[in-house]
Amino acid sequence: MLVREDDPIAPPLERAVIAIGNFDGVHRGHQALIAHARDMANERGVACGVLTFSPHPRAFFAPDKPFFRITPMREKMAVFASLGLDGAIVRRFDAPLAATSAADFLERFIRAEIGASGVVIGHDFHFGRGREGTPETLRTFCEAHGIACAVVPVVEETGGAISSSAIRTALAEGDVARANALLGYRWFALGDIRHGARRGRDLGYPTANMRLPDGCGLRHGIYAVRMQVDGAIRDGVASFGRRPTFDNGAPLLETFLFDFSGDLYGRQVGVEFVGWIRGEERFESVEALIARMNSDSALARSMLAAPCGPRSILESA
Template identity: 65%
Template sequence: MPSSDETAARPVAAPIPSSVAPLVVHRDGEPVPAPLRGAVAALGNFDGIHQGHRALIATVRELASASGRPSAVLTFEPHPREFFAPGRPMFRLTGEAEKLAVLHRLGIGGVFVRRFDAGLAGTGAAAFVAGLLRAELGLSGVVIGHDFHFGRGREGTPAVLEALCAENGLACRVVPAVAAGGGEAPVSSSAIRAALEAGDVASANHLLGYRWFVEGEVRHGDKRGRVLGFPTANLSLSSCGLAHGIYAVRARLADGQVRDGVASYGRRPTFDDGAPLLETYLFDFAGDLYGQRMQVEFAGWIRGEVRFESAEALVARMHEDAAAARRLLAQDRTPSMLG
C-alpha cells in the first residue's frame, strides 16, 4: 500500500518492556538447550496470555530468580480443543507466533512448545510428570493455575500434580484465580473471546492487560480502497470471531515502525459481501507492504459494519471513522505488546 515520510511513526502509549535476550524455543525431539536446563516452568495453553496467565508468569520469574534457575513456559500446539474437535474452528486469541511474541516481551527466558497429539492426549498423569516434566524436559519446578488439569481424560488436578511433583523432586506452586480490577469473576480466555465477539475491545483489553493484537501476511485485495482514497493492508484471519465493524488500531510493520490507523473487519457488504478480511488504513503512510508480516492491535470500537447506498456515502463515512480513530488513539493509554 501507499511509504511516505510526511509523518514519522510515533511510539505507542505505555509500552510493556521486553526482555533483552532472545527467546529460547524448545520443540519436540530436540535436546534441551543449556539456557533451559533445570528451568522453573508455568504450564498451560496460555491463549491470550491474560492477567491470570501473567500472574503465573510473575510467579515463575520470582521462583526462578530465587533459585538461580531459568524461567520458562510449557505450552501446547495445537490447542487441545483443536485436536479433540478438529471440525469446530476455534477462535484463538493468540496463535503460536503471537503467543511467543508476548512471552518474550514479558521477560520469560524460554518456551517449551509441546505438540499436542494422540500420544500426549493418552499420557496418564503420573507419566506426564515423571516422563515429560522430569525426565525429558528436566524441570526443577512448575507453576500452574487453580483450574489446571492434565493427563489422560483430564485425570490430573492441581492436588494430583502437587503430590506427583513431591514424588519426583519437583517444586510445585498453584496460583489462585485472578480477578481484573477487583471484580468478582476471574479473568478467563472465554470472557475475552465473548467481549471481542461483541466488539467490546475495551473490556477485552482490560482483561488481557494490553491491547489485543493479530498477526498475518499482507495479501493482495481488489485494490478498491486505493480507488476510494483509503488504500489498505489486508490480512486474512483464520477462525477469528471478532465482531464485524470499524476499529481504531495501531500496526507494527516488518521494519519495526508502529503506525496509527483505522481498520475494518468484515465482509464489505457495500461491494461484494465476501469472506471476512481485516483491512487496515495506516495514517500518513504510503508504500508496498505486500508479502510482509504485520501485527495489528485494537485500541477501540468505532461502529458496526453497514451497507451504504453508494461509494460516495461510504467514503464520507470513512473520513468520519478516520477522525474518530485519531481521537480514540490520542486518548488511549492501554499498554501495548507491539513495542
C-alpha cells in the first residue's frame, strides 16, 4: 500500500476515490465507509485511498491534555493495508491547515492535489476552519465539479453507535473483548522490545518489554495476548502497568511468551490483546506474586485455546 506523507500525489492515487477522516481505531463504522469507497472505485475502475491527518486534531488543539490514540499511525496504516486500499495520504494537521477555510480545503485536497473522482465521508465529518465544512458543504462542492459523493450513516449495534469514544471507554475498563467487537479486529500495538530490569527472568517468567505510546488509556492489568515476531504468532500473557510490587515506575507492557526461549531484544513486534484476566495488584511477597503469575498463565492459556473473536491484523500482515 502506497503511503504519501505530505508528498505530492502520484499514481496510483490520482483520480482515485478517496475516503476522508481521522479514522482513529479504523473501527467497523470506518470500515463500512471505506468499503463504500472501494465499491465506488471499482465501479469507476480507479484506485481507492484514504486521506487522513496527523496528529489527530484533538491532540493539536489540546497538546497538554493526554489523548488516547486507539491506533497510532503505524497501527492505522497496518489496518488500512489489511482492507485492500491502494494507498493512504497523510497530511500534517498544523496551524495553517487548522486555519484553512472549508472551501479552500476542498479546492486544495479534492481538486488540486488529488483530482478525486469520488469522495466518501462519515455522517459526522466536519472540516475546515472552526469545523465549518459539513457533509452538505461537500455535496454541494462535488455536484458543482462533477465528483461523485457519498455520506455514510452511522453504524449501530445493540448498545448504540460504534464510535472511537466507545472503544476508548472499553479499553480504559480493560474490556478488550468489547473493544475488539467494536473494532472488528483484535486491538494491537506495535513496538520495539527493550531491556528491562530482568526481574521476570529471576521469577521464572522472562518478559519481552515494550512501551506503549504516551497517553495510552488501556487499563493497567493482566491480559491474554498474542505476539507476532518474525512472521510467527505466539501465545502469551502480558502485564501492562507500573509494577507496584517493585518500583511503581512508568507504564510498561511486559509479555511472557509460552514455550519460547529466544532473545527478542531490539526486535520489532506486534502484540494483540485477546482477553482480560485481572487488574494490577501489589503483592506482599515474591512467592505470592509467582503463585498468582502461575494461575494467570493457566487462565491465559485457556482463553487462547478458545475461539478468539474478530480477525487478527497481525496474522494478515
